[in-house]
Amino acid sequence: MTGIRQSWLDIPANSHFSLRNIPFGIISTRSNPRHRPAIAIGNYALDLLEFSRSGGFEKSGFTNISVFESSTLNAFAALGREAHRLVRSYIQAILTAGGQFPDILEQNNMLRELALLPLFSVQNHLPLEIGDYTDFYVGRNHAYNCGIIFRGPENALNLNYYHMPVGYHGRASSIVISGTPIKRPVGQILPDPTATVPVLEPSRRLDYELELAAFIATGNNMGERINVDDAEEHIFGYVLMNDWSARDVQAWEYIPLGPFTAKNFGTSISAWVVTPDALEPYKTRPLQRPAEAGVLLPYLQEKKQETVYDIKLQVEYQTAEGDKAVIANVSTQYLLFSFAQMIAHHTVTGANLRSGDLIASGTISGEDSHSYGSLLEKSQAGKVQFIIGQSTRTFLRDGDTVTFTGAADDSSGAGLVGFGEVTGSILKSDF
Amino acid sequence: MTGIRQSWLDIPANSHFSLRNIPFGIISTRSNPRHRPAIAIGNYALDLLEFSRSGGFEKSGFTNISVFESSTLNAFAALGREAHRLVRSYIQAILTAGGQFPDILEQNNMLRELALLPLFSVQNHLPLEIGDYTDFYVGRNHAYNCGIIFRGPENALNLNYYHMPVGYHGRASSIVISGTPIKRPVGQILPDPTATVPVLEPSRRLDYELELAAFIATGNNMGERINVDDAEEHIFGYVLMNDWSARDVQAWEYIPLGPFTAKNFGTSISAWVVTPDALEPYKTRPLQRPAEAGVLLPYLQEKKQETVYDIKLQVEYQTAEGDKAVIANVSTQYLLFSFAQMIAHHTVTGANLRSGDLIASGTISGEDSHSYGSLLEKSQAGKVQFIIGQSTRTFLRDGDTVTFTGAADDSSGAGLVGFGEVTGSILKSDF
Numbered sequence: 044m045t046g047i048r049q050s051w052l053d054i055p056a057n058s059h060f061s062l063r064n065i066p067f068g069i070i071s072t073r074s075n076p077r078h079r080p081a082i083a084i085g086n087y088a089l090d091l092l093e094f095s096r097s098g099g100f101e102k103s104g105f106t107n108i109s110v111f112e113s114s115t116l117n118a119f120a121a122l123g124r125e126a127h128r129l130v131r132s133y134i135q136a137i138l139t140a141g142g143q144f145p146d147i148l149e150q151n152n153m154l155r156e157l158a159l160l161p162l163f164s165v166q167n168h169l170p171l172e173i174g175d176y177t178d179f180y181v182g183r184n185h186a187y188n189c190g191i192i193f194r195g196p197e198n199a200l201n202l203n204y205y206h207m208p209v210g211y212h213g214r215a216s217s218i219v220i221s222g223t224p225i226k227r228p229v230g231q232i233l234p235d236p237t238a239t240v241p242v243l244e245p246s247r248r249l250d251y252e253l254e255l256a257a258f259i260a261t262g263n264n265m266g267e268r269i270n271v272d273d274a275e276e277h278i279f280g281y282v283l284m285n286d287w288s289a290r291d292v293q294a295w296e297y298i299p300l301g302p303f304t305a306k307n308f309g310t311s312i313s314a315w316v317v318t319p320d321a322l323e324p325y326k327t328r329p330l331q332r333p334a335e336a337g338v339l340l341p342y343l344q345e346k347k348q349e350t351v352y353d354i355k356l357q358v359e360y361q362t363a364e365g366d367k368a369v370i371a372n373v374s375t376q377y378l379l380f381s382f383a384q385m386i387a388h389h390t391v392t393g394a395n396l397r398s399g400d401l402i403a404s405g406t407i408s409g410e411d412s413h414s415y416g417s418l419l420e421k422s423q424a425g426k427v428q429f430i431i432g433q434s435t436r437t438f439l440r441d442g443d444t445v446t447f448t449g450a451a452d453d454s455s456g457a458g459l460v461g462f463g464e465v466t467g468s469i470l471k472s473d474f
Numbered sequence: 475m476t477g478i479r480q481s482w483l484d485i486p487a488n489s490h491f492s493l494r495n496i497p498f499g500i501i502s503t504r505s506n507p508r509h510r511p512a513i514a515i516g517n518y519a520l521d522l523l524e525f526s527r528s529g530g531f532e533k534s535g536f537t538n539i540s541v542f543e544s545s546t547l548n549a550f551a552a553l554g555r556e557a558h559r560l561v562r563s564y565i566q567a568i569l570t571a572g573g574q575f576p577d578i579l580e581q582n583n584m585l586r587e588l589a590l591l592p593l594f595s596v597q598n599h600l601p602l603e604i605g606d607y608t609d610f611y612v613g614r615n616h617a618y619n620c621g622i623i624f625r626g627p628e629n630a631l632n633l634n635y636y637h638m639p640v641g642y643h644g645r646a647s648s649i650v651i652s653g654t655p656i657k658r659p660v661g662q663i664l665p666d667p668t669a670t671v672p673v674l675e676p677s678r679r680l681d682y683e684l685e686l687a688a689f690i691a692t693g694n695n696m697g698e699r700i701n702v703d704d705a706e707e708h709i710f711g712y713v714l715m716n717d718w719s720a721r722d723v724q725a726w727e728y729i730p731l732g733p734f735t736a737k738n739f740g741t742s743i744s745a746w747v748v749t750p751d752a753l754e755p756y757k758t759r760p761l762q763r764p765a766e767a768g769v770l771l772p773y774l775q776e777k778k779q780e781t782v783y784d785i786k787l788q789v790e791y792q793t794a795e796g797d798k799a800v801i802a803n804v805s806t807q808y809l810l811f812s813f814a815q816m817i818a819h820h821t822v823t824g825a826n827l828r829s830g831d832l833i834a835s836g837t838i839s840g841e842d843s844h845s846y847g848s849l850l851e852k853s854q855a856g857k858v859q860f861i862i863g864q865s866t867r868t869f870l871r872d873g874d875t876v877t878f879t880g881a882a883d884d885s886s887g888a889g890l891v892g893f894g895e896v897t898g899s900i901l902k903s904d905f
Contacts, residue, residue, distance in 0.1 A: 228823035301732025392659035
């Protein structure tokens with residue numbers, strides 16, 4: 044482990060919030076209900092409002108500290124990546140053992156007391172106020188598996204699929220922070236496969252979707268495009284996402300304009316925004332583009348070869364009966380397009396992105412049933428039950444809890460760059 | 475015209491902004507660039523910031539006048555319909571000849587001078603900051619005509635079409651105020667009907683869509699539903715909308731998740747928000763539900779029979795060459811579902827609407843080629859040219875201008891309840 048910087052704080056080796064990470068979030072505490080910015084480090088949150096008010100940034104060269112007075116990270120995100128780099132590397136410096144600024148926090152008992160809060164004592168809130176939310180569909184295995192279920196193997200992937208990151212606009216108002224319960228939605232469904240007239244009932248096929256999502260730092264003007272090689276500079280950071288989906292509602296409603304009420308009832312995200320700089324060491328080549336897919340149009344061709352991350356994602360399922368198991372492990376390497384490509388495509392016709400917009404990858408699935416990012420795939424559209432301890436499932440039942448975790452690790456001993464978790468439990472419908 | 479209230483202001487008989495209307499907007503002027511609320515009356519805007527600061531509301535019973543300090547109408551909208559009714563009826567009273575409060579404005583030269591601004595001197599801005607934007611597809615003739623073009627006559631209307639207001643989430647960031655030019659989008663299109671590999675080019679099939687849209691006044695909590703009979707109480711008011719569309723991009727991208735870059739580059743709305751109270755006298759029965767469509771599910775059944783408006787819409791086309799003609803006239807009576815039904819369906823799975831959200835009807839078309847709300851229909855997907863003076867067109871050319879107007883009139887002599895216009899010109903692509 045020689046040459047690797049360590050913190051003077053005791054950071055557990057399996058912590059998602061190593062010195063390499065420094066993710067940003069919004070917290071409150073019982074003693075101070077005000078929503079305020081923070082970073083996560085080991086088992087602590089560093090309260091950036093308190094830290095900046097106490098002069099913590101005085102030696103940093105970062106002068107826009109008024110952004111930490113805000114109840115969201117929008118103002119900080121909008122400063123752009125140079126500002127995020129400056130703040131992150133300065134915070135790394137003050138947290139490093141034998142670092143440049145021991146007087147700021149390490150040797151400052153009073154500020155440590157005030158600003159360094161045990162993670163278990165903080166409540167997280169949505170990190171940014173979200174303008175528009177866009178959901179892509181670039182997990183190729185998921186798209187293929189769903190395509191077979193909805194349209195049969197011949198039409199599983201439409202002709203356009205390998206030429207563009209397919210996506211659609213989602214619902215921003217119902218994006219909630221990890222831990223928020225999700226009420227089983229009531230919607231129009233066909234009561235049986237031969238029916239042609241719908242009923243209004245609680246969804247029988249409630250599902251989750253395992254996704255990675257990016258918050259936009261700086262946008263573009265309407266009528267302009269973001270170049271694919273510049274696009275990463277527009278990203279503030281990433282969160283895990285669970286895009287809850289009612290598959291029976293979706294199957295009935297999605298032709299011809301796409302999913303609508305099947306997905307607009309709730310979408311959960313993890314609390315801590317992990318910066319592109321923290322994830323940069325975990326870039327790799329995408330796995331998923333077959334040779335026969337042909338050549339991309341130039342506006343989607345990136346100069347870099349390593350364009351996607353290798354973040355290890357995990358789905359843990361806890362049943363209402365109390366059984367618990369990890370039912371999927373998959374890497375984000377299975378994304379067909381990078382976030383830079385999603386941004387370039389999103390803006391190609393001149394749509395303007397704004398600071399605080401959220402862009403999600405679509406469900407990430409691997410090659411086999413232990414790597415599927417949705418129950419639609421795992422249960423083969425309800426045909427196959429899977430086992431969790433003493434319980435069996437095809438889709439979500441009331442009282443079940445789904446928890447996604449994700450972290451990148453290069454086994455260097457420098458620690459994990461992780462997201463913590465995004466978790467949610469299903470409440471009974473009130474219908 | 476006995477018994478009809480008249481204003482002491484000289485309001486032209488063809489004005490959209492009669493004493494019956496009193497629509498709300500956001501204005502600025504050359505002498506005062508601050509964005510501030512106003513209402514439109516005849517050829518004037520009444521500056522509500524100036525009016526309220528000068529004590530104009532003192533006899534009104536309306537005490538929340540701080541909402542008029544805002545640069546958008548969100549705070550006013552969020553007060554709910556009782557507040558809108560109070561303000562609108564009070565403003566009608568102070569503008570009525572022989573009314574209850576002649577001292578407020580009619581006899582108050584100084585306030586008239588300060589607050590009553592000629593419409594030609596004001597600049598309009600987006601009336602509300604828009605959270606989520608949803609576009610429905612409930613113009614039955616348009617859906618049928620487009621369905622034939624995209625999928626053939628057998629599959630023109632999907633099985634779900636008569637059972638629910640079909641809709642999808644749109645892009646909020648690129649909604650602009652009337653008068654904003656629209657740059658021709660560049661996007662992925664198939665270069666000819668037999669091609670299977672796309673090119674990146676300026677759209678060759680740029681189109682408009684004639685729509686009516688509603689701003690939400692008060693929302694609902696996530697996980698709750700809005701009852702169809704209560705839904706109108708959640709509407710602040712209506713605007714005309716032009717949902718610009720690149721048909722070649724749309725045809726290539728829309729399977730399976732719906733239109734995305736084909737529509738996210740720009741959407742124009744009219745400036746003045748017309749309240750449901752102003753439009754109430756123009757309610758009528760919808761025209762479009764055939765008997766064979768069957769019975770609606772109870773959550774979409776309204777107690778009222780008269781659920782849609784009879785607002786006369788008009789499309790005026792001015793070519794880059796300078797020719798000009800009205801190319802469509804159609805009534806909003808051609809909507810298959812009411813806005814109340816759209817809201818009930820939007821929230822059926824528990825999606826939360828928020829104050830400032832915008833909900834659009836989808837394109838409104840009548841029965842024949844002089845009543846189509848899009849060029850896709852008028853040109854039969856580019857197969858038929860239409861004539862405007864010395865010019866011919868199938869889709870929009872650079873330099874063309876499209877202007878929608880709309881007004882309701884019961885021929886009582888009480889004047890029009892109109893929207894003014896939503897207009898936009900096409901700029902050359904910079905590709």
